[in-house]
Amino acid sequence: MEHNAIFNIQTEEDFLTQALRIFKFQYDNNQVYQSFCSYLNTDPNTVHTLEQIPFLPIEFFKSKDVLSTKDTPQITFTSSGTTGSETSKHFVTDLGLYEQSYLKAFRHFYGDIKDYCVLALLPSYLERTGSSLIYMADDLIKKSNHPESGFFLNEYEQLHQLLLKLQKTNTKILIIGVSFALLEFTEKYNMSLPNAIVMETGGMKGRRKEIVRQELHELLSKGFGVQKIHSEYGMTELLSQAYSKGNGVFDCPAWMKIMVRDTEDPLTYLNTGKSGGINVIDLANINSCSFIATQDLGKINQDDTFEIIGRFDNSDIRGCNLMVL
Template identity: 45%
Template sequence: MLNSFDVFSINSEVEFNSLSIQIFKYQYTNNPIYRKFVDLLSLNYKEIDNYKKIPFLPIEFFKTNKVVDDNFSPAFYFQSSGTTSENISKHYIVNENIYKKSILESFSLFFGDPSEYIYLGLLPSYLERNNSSLIYMVNHLMEQSKKEENGYYLHNFDDLYLVLNRLESEGKKVILFGVSYALLDFAKSYPLHLNHTLIIETGGMKGRKKEITKDELLSELKYAFHTKKIFSEYSMTELLSQAYSLSNNFYRCPPWMKILIRDVDDPFEYVENHRTGGVNIIDLANIHSCSFISTQDLGKTLENECFQILGRMDNSDIRGCSLLLL
């Protein structure tokens, strides 16, 4: 019997491959949308024995289909940002405890005990809509810390500036989650010296600013806040896991998540390290939806299982957390 929480105990490539195959066969059997997609490829699912042979569902399917385990009734759904109803993805959630576990396990791996931090959110585009997986994630981290200073800031930069100044003077450990364009606006008007605050940018210019490279964004934020590092989070509505960059746009995944880079001319072939291609994501926590997703992001893998996100493919939609700068 497949246990949904087994994925959080993975500690080797062999275990990752074994669970990937088990979850693939489970999802083929129990997720009708994914099964139809695999069948259209004329593959014998029983013969697949390595995660690199598993078919990756195009992320666009989440816009037009209910991609979910047929054995359960979803408790709720997460919804992506979008300008029209046609380009909004919905990710139906069967067991929110899996997402909560994924949030805490991944965060702890990269930043330590979540209860030690005060969490501030500068996430206007996410606060202004319902069913955001990012807001759910930050809320859950706030619940772990139970700090009275936890809070969100929409457009009230004055209040955020005063709070950060006070917390800095008190030497408090703070994490500021911010969408890229809002962080840039805040940095321009309220430069600070941050010694105790970690900034985690979540991507997303949302068409509101001139596009700049990821390196330019990080450089501007480091200069404005007089800090050596700006951290980043990489996830999206259709996932239940997060990868983090601790410096210089080099991301790492938790053990139950993996990035593969496909050839842009042949989606069934993968390219070697340092070559740019389309990003495929394995998220084994996403067991009751689809764990194998082909995105419209461009990236490349590096040594030591690091990866970079370089932008978006041409003609792909602007999306929430997954939009990084071109």
């Protein structure tokens, strides 16, 4: 199936055209998704709008092989989960498509990755295998071509000295880190980094008490000496990410879209500004499933940005979830 068309989307009409094309492809080729659609009595020939497309509950990735191709997976991304909980598995048959997605999205929101020194403070992810975030961060580090770019496990003093050095040379810095590690760093060091983008990927992962996003960002802003804390919204089951440049307000790349469903009636969609369950359309996820009903709660703003406001009470704690507001 032709993939590049999704990265040329310019209008809402373009998005709908590609979404319907991919829906029909996945209905025909993804046995798990087709069975789910059939359970809802969905006739693909009568689907003409985004609202008519069924969204596969994200829990299916824990128990089923969600694939729309017979190609052999090049890699299997897994969720972190908690002790004793079942993890999601995302079988990726085209790593090039994943790389295109995150590189094009990063360029759209932040410019050329070669302009940055990329520092990844992701200890909990480095301590396990199968993380899609580690794959992306590793590739960004390599493509930055900066000699100081790299991963940090718990070498906080080494990171501190490097940041001081980079700040003196006015180097543009991207610090991408899991929330508890960023907090631990700011409790040891107080910095002023006007040339830095600090991007939290969410999750205390059982390492610290959960705090609301506003408090987290205030602490991190003060500790790193930056005005805003950026955030990344992604998950194991997706091949695309949305980004926030502050205040927890996220933008999607052109091939990704958020819809908000009624928590009491998952087939009903809510108007702008009303809170409900987050459905994600990720057109880059062609070879898996592009239409996923997550366990996140959120709302869409008037300008099509969105906010995450928590999670369903009965859902597992996930590695990539954001702070509960």
